[in-house]
Amino acid sequence: xxxxxxxxxxxxxxxxxxxxxxxxxxxxxxxxxxxxxxxxxxxxxxxxxxxxxxxxxxxxxxxxxxxxxxxxxxxxxxxxxxxxxxxxxxxxxxxxxxxxxxxxxxxxxxxxxxxxxxxxxxxxxxxxxxxxxxxxxxxxxxxxxxxxxxxxxxxxxxxxxxxxxxxxxxxxxxxxxxxxxxxxxxxxxxxxxxxxxxxxxxxxxxxxxxxxxxxxxxxxxxxxxxxxxxxxxxxxxxx
Numbered sequence: 001x002x003x004x005x006x007x008x009x010x011x012x013x014x015x016x017x018x019x020x021x022x023x024x025x026x027x028x029x030x031x032x033x034x035x036x037x038x039x040x041x042x043x044x045x046x047x048x049x050x051x052x053x054x055x056x057x058x059x060x061x062x063x064x065x066x067x068x069x070x071x072x073x074x075x076x077x078x079x080x081x082x083x084x085x086x087x088x089x090x091x092x093x094x095x096x097x098x099x100x101x102x103x104x105x106x107x108x109x110x111x112x113x114x115x116x117x118x119x120x121x122x123x124x125x126x127x128x129x130x131x132x133x134x135x136x137x138x139x140x141x142x143x144x145x146x147x148x149x150x151x152x153x154x155x156x157x158x159x160x161x162x163x164x165x166x167x168x169x170x171x172x173x174x175x176x177x178x179x180x181x182x183x184x185x186x187x188x189x190x191x192x193x194x195x196x197x198x199x200x201x202x203x204x205x206x207x208x209x210x211x212x213x214x215x216x217x218x219x220x221x222x223x224x225x226x227x228x229x230x231x232x233x234x235x236x237x238x239x
Contacts, residue, residue, distance in 0.1 A: 012047045016055035019045060024064070024075060031077035035065065063175055101180050108173040109157070116163035116207045124163035128204050131156035136197045149196075150185045156200050163207065 135152035
């Protein structure tokens with residue numbers, strides 16, 4: 001007799017996430033709309049307010065909603081909120097793993113860096129330079145909060161995406177970056193802060209000097225290798 005597989009039940013956080021993203025996908029919630037508050041959602045879904053709160057944090061990180069302090073949570077109404085991030089987020093909620101997200105990030109970083117080398121403007125370089133200088137200054141201060149370091153790190157990568165000159169790439173790549181942000185944070189914690197500065201400097205120099213091809217890939221691969229090794233991802237699973 002064949003053994004029947006038991007279907008995994010969604011967690012309470014997933015219940016909340018599935019409900020909200022479903023409401024957006026079905027058109028019941030539109031860009032700019034205010035979400036029901038935690039109490040209302042908890043009563044409707046039959047769960048406590050804690051998973052509702054965690055779901056809201058996840059949706060905010062993904063770029064689907066924005067929190068206006070004192071006013072509640074709203075569906076974002078800028079160009080980054082439309083269908084693509086929602087589709088990406090729904091895929092993320094399925095059986096994705098950290099390794100899968102890392103592979104996706106590598107693909108975007110490698111190709112965005114190549115495009116940025118070709119299309120970057122002086123203003124793009126200024127934004128990248130400011131992010132690295134901020135990261136360096138924070139790295140030299142042992143009392144700097146790790147979240148400030150993470151912010152500077154993410155700002156550099158967002159500047160690279162913007163320099164690629166493709167709005168669709170910016171939306172998707174930024175979404176992926178937000179999803180791996182917790183692992184970037186951990187990498188900064190466990191692998192030392194100065195190493196991150198050096199790797200970003202290398203990528204910046206490649207884009208500034210408009211290097212493409214193998215040189216472009218090498219700078220991104222060095223960054224990803226450091227990132228994945230600091231998280232102790234087995235070599236066989238690295239890119």
